Amino acid sequence: MSPDGIVEVKKIGKIYDGGVEALRDVSLGLPRGRLSTLLGPSGCGKTTLLKIIAGLIPASSGEVWVKGKKVDGPGPERAFVFQDFALLPWANVLRNVAFGLELRGATKEHRFEIARKHIAEVGLSSFESSYPHQLSGGMRQRVGLARALAVDADIILMDEPFSSVDEQTRRKFQEELLELLRHKQKTVIFVTHSIEEAAYLSDQIVLLSPRPGTVSKIIRPNIERGVRDPDEIRRDKNYLDVVEEIWQILKRYV
């Protein structure tokens, strides 16, 4: 386990009511300021693990420690981005982005000011007063991301954020996400079932085996990102090797 792990997952197991075992004995450390991916086939419990880290569902056994404190529910240092966006359909973009701060009792002026800043960061400034149904899937997820950024959490948990978004938007969004996170020093935990997405985005990839989910392998791709053109990364030899390595492991589970 890495010494500077901001999130420590210790021997987590999860058995749902009805006896389905989703996770068994999962232990890992997620390094500060890095993007870690939880990758695996459908039903490997990756979303369950993410929600346990988020404190949204309780583990059956084991513990999660975040910033040296044991998790027993959601906390201000963690923010969640949902697969289905989870936006309030009756609220406009501005209120949706400010919603986390609204729940914390921030004044209207204060929270709208912060929300506007993050709406601009995700490129939606001219849509502040639009409603979710007027936005495309990609734009809705930007709202979800801005909402998570607005509460200024150290750790951002993303549950297959691009799965309901078309491929072009997905790629553009991935690039922007990397760009945005490089400046912010956030720790990101990202659930996906896309090998390319994991290899492209991650500093650390946690491969989970299916039913019950256990850690199959941890891969740390050594892909230099820095100032390079994103399209270059997709042709990088390391990137292609990582994709191949992951595929060789995952195809046993298919």
Added chain:
Amino acid sequence: MEQKSRIISPVVWQLLSFALFFGLWEIAGRWPISFAFPPFSKTLMALLHMIADGSLPKAYFSTLQPLVIGIVLCSIAGIGFGIGMGLSRTIEWFSLPIFIILQAAPMAAIIPLLTYMYGIGLTSKVLAVIILAAPVIVMNSYKGIRNTNPSLIQMCRAFLGTKRQEVIKIILPHAAALIFAGLRLGLAMGFIGIVIAELLITPTGIGDLITYHSSVADYPEMFAAIASIIVLAALAIHALERLERRLFPAEIRGLEDVP
């Protein structure tokens, strides 16, 4: 031009439909199908006459009282109870079976019984309205609460919302459209309740007009009274439906997000 014709044509068709209906009524009345079935023109004249001599407004003044009281009571208690059922498993287990039965049962059958219990006054009539309107109002409020998108509740918890905030900021706004639809359906049931009560318990208001004119064989007046309550109910419910669509457009109800 094309857009204009699209806006006009439904109205034209609706007017045509009414014209055809009233025309057939006129023909059927003149045929005559039955001695007791007046043509449309005579019924309309009787209606205007009853408005002019004040008998119809007076009748509605007494008919609408128990209706309004009953619906207001149902709105407050019924919505409150439905919300309680949606939020608390205990209340749900305790009362859901009763309301499912009440909603399915022909509650009008109980109305004569009310006379024995509460006499022939206002109380019985208010109760008749409540008995018919309450189940649908309660059930709609309950379903509205229960149908909250679970993802939104999880979102609220993830962003540190309290249970109270979850109810006020997520569950209630989400349920508002269904609750309002319940009120509209409740009002429709309330109209049925009040007419049955006025015919079965004691003839007052509009029920009195119907009963009296039929007993003295003033069939146009009797039909005018019947038609007037049908039109009033239809207009009131239509108005609520329009208000509902304005307050809760389909896109922001959040219905499309429900998995």
